[in-house]
Amino acid sequence: MHLISKETDYCPICYGRMSKKYVDSKDRSRYLCDCYYCGRFISSEKIDFLDSNSGYDIDEVASFLFYHGDKGYCDKEQLNPKVYSFDGGMISNEEIYDDLGLSKETRFSCIPVNDKTIKNWMPKSFSEKMDKVLLFLEKETPSFGYRLNYSENEIMSLFFLKRHEVIHGSYKEPMSIESLVSQTDFFVKCMTEEKYVDIEVGLAEKWEEHWCSLFYPTMDVTRMRKFTISLMPAGYKRIDTVEKENISNRDVFIAMAFKDTEKLRKCIKEGIEMAGYIPILIDEVEHNNLILPEILYNIRHSLFVVAELTHKNAGAYLEEGYALGYGKQVIQLCKESELKGLHFDISQKNTVVWNNEEEIPEKLCKRIKATME
Numbered sequence: 549m550h551l552i553s554k555e556t557d558y559c560p561i562c563y564g565r566m567s568k569k570y571v572d573s574k575d576r577s578r579y580l581c582d583c584y585y586c587g588r589f590i591s592s593e594k595i596d597f598l599d600s601n602s603g604y605d606i607d608e609v610a611s612f613l614f615y616h617g618d619k620g621y622c623d624k625e626q627l628n629p630k631v632y633s634f635d636g637g638m639i640s641n642e643e644i645y646d647d648l649g650l651s652k653e654t655r656f657s658c659i660p661v662n663d664k665t666i667k668n669w670m671p672k673s674f675s676e677k678m679d680k681v682l683l684f685l686e687k688e689t690p691s692f693g694y695r696l697n698y699s700e701n702e703i704m705s706l707f708f709l710k711r712h713e714v715i716h717g718s719y720k721e722p723m724s725i726e727s728l729v730s731q732t733d734f735f736v737k738c739m740t741e742e743k744y745v746d747i748e749v750g751l752a753e754k755w756e757e758h759w760c761s762l763f764y765p766t767m768d769v770t771r772m773r774k775f776t777i778s779l780m781p782a783g784y785k786r787i788d789t790v791e792k793e794n795i796s797n798r799d800v801f802i803a804m805a806f807k808d809t810e811k812l813r814k815c816i817k818e819g820i821e822m823a824g825y826i827p828i829l830i831d832e833v834e835h836n837n838l839i840l841p842e843i844l845y846n847i848r849h850s851l852f853v854v855a856e857l858t859h860k861n862a863g864a865y866l867e868e869g870y871a872l873g874y875g876k877q878v879i880q881l882c883k884e885s886e887l888k889g890l891h892f893d894i895s896q897k898n899t900v901v902w903n904n905e906e907e908i909p910e911k912l913c914k915r916i917k918a919t920m921e
């Protein structure tokens with residue numbers, strides 16, 4: 549049986565081109581999307597992103613995936629490609645590996661994501677959005693003066709544009725092309741007037757026009773544009789200020805042992821999300837270069853750190869030490885039965901003690917609020 553759908557599909561989030569694979573031989577409603585713009589994600593026909601009652605805002609999902617997704621088709625050989633899972637499920641069917649021509653060593657790392665994850669991550673104000681764009685551009689820029697290219701579709705996700713509006717009750721429909729163009733132009737104007745970036749607007753590639761004519765059949769496709777963006781000195785200066793003063797930063801780095809701790813990590817993430825922050829687990833951020841610089845970068849850029857010390861993991865100790873050296877708040881977690889064995893230097897510190905994992909979300913949420921607010 550072939551699991552790969554042969555017909556060309558369009559992404560349920562951004563309407564871009566994608567390939568679709570069924571991931572469950574029993575449940576044919578579950579599928580893996582491999583979108584050129586959003587990266588990879590598992591969804592289900594049961595989730596209707598256009599329905600406000602689903603808990604999701606389709607435009608926020610588009611931005612979230614654009615900022616986090618691993619771009620490039622997964623037919624390509626890649627170790628541990630990153631996959632966001634909206635139904636909480638994993639890829640259960642081994643056949644998919646054969647169908648995709650992937651080796652057995654390749655394993656999709658499924659990262660559960662829900663409406664709360666996305667709501668917490670979404671920048672709230674216009675200036676927060678501009679800051680998030682700048683931080684993203686900096687990460688994408690390999691050297692000063694580098695020019696990044698984005699299509700009209702990518703720019704809508706990058707700038708957090710509203711592409712849909714509620715028309716019938718809770719059901720959303722695409723906005724008019726005029727509204728999208730004026731939103732884009734407004735963002736471009738604000739970013740360039742602040743002298744944060746230099747943006748050149750040109751004409752889109754032919755295949756982009758093709759995509760757009762499917763999304764907006766009535767649109768004059770010759771109006772499709774492409775955007776070439778480079779960061780300017782004022783942009784770098786703003787990035788420095790944002791990072792130094794932790795402006796609207798809600799990232800929380802989690803230092804812990806990763807092996808056989810699925811339930812524990814799920815509960816810690818839940819506690820952090822309940823408190824309104826964004827949990828960062830290094831193996832969910834960076835799959836292919838699990839290296840120290842990436843860990844240190846994420847600790848340095850987080851607002852505070854949660855360290856789970858039950859397993860006396862050397863890496864977690866090191867990460868806590870690094871965070872303290874950087875003047876970050878560290879909230880420790882430890883199972884009561886393991887408390888006695890903690891290293892003397894940190895056993896003195898205020899620690900959230902737990903007996904079973906289910907207690908963690910509420911206890912941790914309370915401690916975070918007491919410490920940070």
Ligand SMILES: [Zn+2]
Pocket residue numbers: 559560561562563564583584585586587
């Ligand atoms: Zn997409």
